[in-house]
Amino acid sequence: MKPLLQVDRLVTAFGEGKDAVGVVDGVSFRVDAGETYALLGESGCGKSMTALSLMRLLPDGGRIVSGEIRLGETDVRALPEREMRRVRGGQMGMIFQEPMLALNPVANVGAQIVEALALHQRRTGRDALAAARALLESVGVPDPERRLDAYPFELSGGLRQRVMIAMALAGPPRLLIADEPTTALDVTIQAQVLELLRGLRAERQMGMLLITHDLGVVAENADRVGVMYAGELLEEGPRETFFAAPQHPYSRMLFEALPRPGDHGRLVTIPGQVPKLDARMSGCRFAPRCPSAIARCREEAPDWQVRGGQRVRCHLAGELPTQGAPAVSPPPGSARDAAPLLQVEGLKVYFPIRRGLIQRTIGHVRAVDDVSLSIRAGRTLALVGESGCGKTTAGKALLRLIEPTGGRVLLGGEPITPANARTLRRQAQMVFQDPYSSLNPRMRVEEIVLEGMDALRVGAERGRREAVAAVLRQVGLPDDAGGRYPHAFSGGQRQRIAIARALAVSPRLLICDEPTSALDVSVQAQILNLLKDLQESLGLAYLFITHNLGVVEYLAHEVAVMYLGRIVEQGPAAEVLRAPRHPYTQALVSAIPRIDGASGLATLHVGGDQPSPLAPPPGCHFHPRCPRAGDLCRRDYPEQTRAGDGHWVRCHWVAGRLG
Known part of the structure; x- marks a missing residue:
C-alpha cells in the first residue's frame, strides 16, 4: 500500500549560493493513512521548518532546494501556487504552535471557519454557518452557537486550540500536521486536545504528523517516531521499539534528562547546544555533544543502519551498552521541624x-x-x-x-x-516565567545583575562587580557573559541570568x-x-x-x-x-x-x-x-x-x- 505522505531527501535552505544556510538536510520519512508519525527533537533542530516545507509556507528567504514531497499521487513541489492553495488546507491541514498568533484577532471565530469552508468546500451563507457550528461541536467546543460570534481574545488557550483544529478540519484534510499543539496548554487541557486528535484520526482515517519535544506526548500518541537533530533525522522506528531501546546516544540522553518518579538524584544533561544553522559541520552532527564519540564520528558522517527494528545514524550503533534501569536516589533530608x-x-x-x-x-x-x-x-x-x-x-x-x-x-x-x-x-526574590521579557534588552548582563544590588545597597560598591562575576560563575555562565546582551544567549542561559539576578542580593x-x-x-x-x-x-x-x-x-x-x-x-x-x-x-x-x-x-x-x-x-x-x-x-x-x-x-x- 502506498503511503499517504512520502518525503524523500528533502533539503530546505535560506539564502543563495555560498551564503545559503541549510535548515533541513536530506530528510526522508513517510506517513500512512490513519497513522501518527512523531517528529521529536530540541528547539532549533528543524522540525517546524520541515512542516512548513511540506505546506510550502516558508518565511521570506526560505526555499526548498531539492527533494520530493508526494501526497498520495500528487507531487507537491510541482504544483503552481494556485493549485497549492487548494492542497494547503484542503488536503493538508496544519495546527500551528501558537493559536493566538495564527488566528485573525479582528475576525470572529465563525467568520474564520466559514472562510475556510468557502475556499475548500464551496459552502456559503447559512449552510456554511451550520457547517462551522458542526465543526466546533465535533472538536468539543461548549456552546458552539455562541462561540461563533466570539473573538480569539475572548477564548481560553484550550478553546483557541480547538478552534484551530476546527479550521484545519474544514478541508477536510487527508493529512493533519500538528506543530507542538499542546506546548502552552495545561495538563488537563492538553489531555483533552490529544484525546480529541486521536479520536478524529481514527474516525476520519487521517494521517498525522505530530511535531513535539515532549517524550510523554509521543509515547501516548505516536505509531512511529523520528528523532531530528541539526536538520537531519538520526533515528526512526516504531514507538514500542523506540521506547524499549533507543539506539542513538542523542535519543538516550533525551530519555535520561527526564525527571523520573521517585528519583531525586542529578538529571543527565546534554552538554552544549544544538549547532547554529550557519555552522560548518563535518562528521556526525551530534559528535561535539556526544560522550561516546570517537575520532571517526568527527570526521565521517554515519550512514543509516538497521538495529533492533529501528533505523539509526550512528557509527557506534549496536556497540553502546544496554540501558539499565536508572538508580533511584531518595529525597534529600531536611529539617522539617524548623520554624x-x-x-x-x-x-x-x-x-x-x-x-x-x-x-x-x-x-x-x-x-x-x-x-x-x-x-x-x-x-x-x-x-x-x-x-x-x-x-x-x-x-x-x-x-x-x-x-x-x-x-x-x-x-x-x-x-x-x-x-x-x-x-x-x-x-525574597522572584524568577519570572519568560526570562527574555523580564530582562532589559538594552542592558548588558552585568548591568542587569548590578541593578538589584545597587537598588538594595548590597555589599560595598567597590566589590559589586567582582560579586557579579562570582554569581554568574555560580549559575554556570561563561566568563564573558557579563559583557553581552540578553539576545546573545539561549533560552536556558537567559533563565540562568534571571536566577543570577535574584541570587545577587543573597x-x-x-x-x-x-x-x-x-x-x-x-x-x-x-x-x-x-x-x-x-x-x-x-x-x-x-x-x-x-x-x-x-x-x-x-x-x-x-x-x-x-x-x-x-x-x-x-x-x-x-x-x-x-x-x-x-x-x-x-x-x-x-x-x-x-x-x-x-x-x-x-x-x-x-x-x-x-x-x-x-x-x-x-x-x-x-x-x-x-x-x-x-x-x-x-x-x-x-x-x-x-x-x-x-x-x-x-x-x-x-x-x-x-x-
Whole structure:
C-alpha cells in the first residue's frame, strides 16, 4: 500500500549560493493513512521548518532546494501556487504552535471557519454557518452557537486550540500536521486536545504528523517516531521499539534528562547546544555533544543502519551498552521541624471591576481567595494548578509586587508591610516565567545583575562587580557573559541570568514562576540541577509555581494544589502525587503524559474550562467539572479533611459526606 505522505531527501535552505544556510538536510520519512508519525527533537533542530516545507509556507528567504514531497499521487513541489492553495488546507491541514498568533484577532471565530469552508468546500451563507457550528461541536467546543460570534481574545488557550483544529478540519484534510499543539496548554487541557486528535484520526482515517519535544506526548500518541537533530533525522522506528531501546546516544540522553518518579538524584544533561544553522559541520552532527564519540564520528558522517527494528545514524550503533534501569536516589533530608521561613495566612487578592462615567465598582475578580501556606528553609513548596487559577498572582502578592486585599505574610517571623517591603524584598526574590521579557534588552548582563544590588545597597560598591562575576560563575555562565546582551544567549542561559539576578542580593527565598515551562527537556534538566545545587549549598527555600507535575515530582518536598483562587489539597509531594485524594488533583496526575504509559491511577477526565473568578460557582468551585459532584457540593464549600500526616483536602466526597 502506498503511503499517504512520502518525503524523500528533502533539503530546505535560506539564502543563495555560498551564503545559503541549510535548515533541513536530506530528510526522508513517510506517513500512512490513519497513522501518527512523531517528529521529536530540541528547539532549533528543524522540525517546524520541515512542516512548513511540506505546506510550502516558508518565511521570506526560505526555499526548498531539492527533494520530493508526494501526497498520495500528487507531487507537491510541482504544483503552481494556485493549485497549492487548494492542497494547503484542503488536503493538508496544519495546527500551528501558537493559536493566538495564527488566528485573525479582528475576525470572529465563525467568520474564520466559514472562510475556510468557502475556499475548500464551496459552502456559503447559512449552510456554511451550520457547517462551522458542526465543526466546533465535533472538536468539543461548549456552546458552539455562541462561540461563533466570539473573538480569539475572548477564548481560553484550550478553546483557541480547538478552534484551530476546527479550521484545519474544514478541508477536510487527508493529512493533519500538528506543530507542538499542546506546548502552552495545561495538563488537563492538553489531555483533552490529544484525546480529541486521536479520536478524529481514527474516525476520519487521517494521517498525522505530530511535531513535539515532549517524550510523554509521543509515547501516548505516536505509531512511529523520528528523532531530528541539526536538520537531519538520526533515528526512526516504531514507538514500542523506540521506547524499549533507543539506539542513538542523542535519543538516550533525551530519555535520561527526564525527571523520573521517585528519583531525586542529578538529571543527565546534554552538554552544549544544538549547532547554529550557519555552522560548518563535518562528521556526525551530534559528535561535539556526544560522550561516546570517537575520532571517526568527527570526521565521517554515519550512514543509516538497521538495529533492533529501528533505523539509526550512528557509527557506534549496536556497540553502546544496554540501558539499565536508572538508580533511584531518595529525597534529600531536611529539617522539617524548623520554624517556617515564609508564613502566609488568609491571603486575598481581589481586583475591582469598574464601570460607568465615575468608574463605580460593580464586582471583584477573586484571583486569590483565602490562601494559607508555609515554607521552611531548604525546602520546596510547589504551587500547582491550571492557568488562571491564581498561582502567579499569589506569588507576586507575597512580595507586594501586587498589593494584597487581605491576609498576612511573614518572612522570618516578621510581617511584610508596605513600610518594610523594600527591606524584606532582599530576602525574597522572584524568577519570572519568560526570562527574555523580564530582562532589559538594552542592558548588558552585568548591568542587569548590578541593578538589584545597587537598588538594595548590597555589599560595598567597590566589590559589586567582582560579586557579579562570582554569581554568574555560580549559575554556570561563561566568563564573558557579563559583557553581552540578553539576545546573545539561549533560552536556558537567559533563565540562568534571571536566577543570577535574584541570587545577587543573597535572598533566603526564591519564588520561581514556571521557570522551565518553555524549555526543552535537556535545558530543563540543567535548570533543575542548578536549582537543586543552589538549595543544597545555600539553604534556599523555593516557592515553585508550575503546572508541570513531572517537575514537581522531582524537585518539591510539599505540594499545594490550587483551583480558582483556593487551595484544594496540600501535603507531602510524594503522598499527594502518588495517592491524590481530591478529584481535581486526581485529574491532574492522571493526565500527565508518561513514557511508561501508566500513572498508576484510573484516568479521571475533566471537561470544560475553569469558571471565571469574577463569578465563582456556589458551593465547591470544582463541582461543575467534577464527575463525583452531588447536591451538597453545589451548595456548601467543603471544610478541610485530614488525609494523612500534613496532608489535607477540601472535598465532601473524601470526607464521606456524599451518599
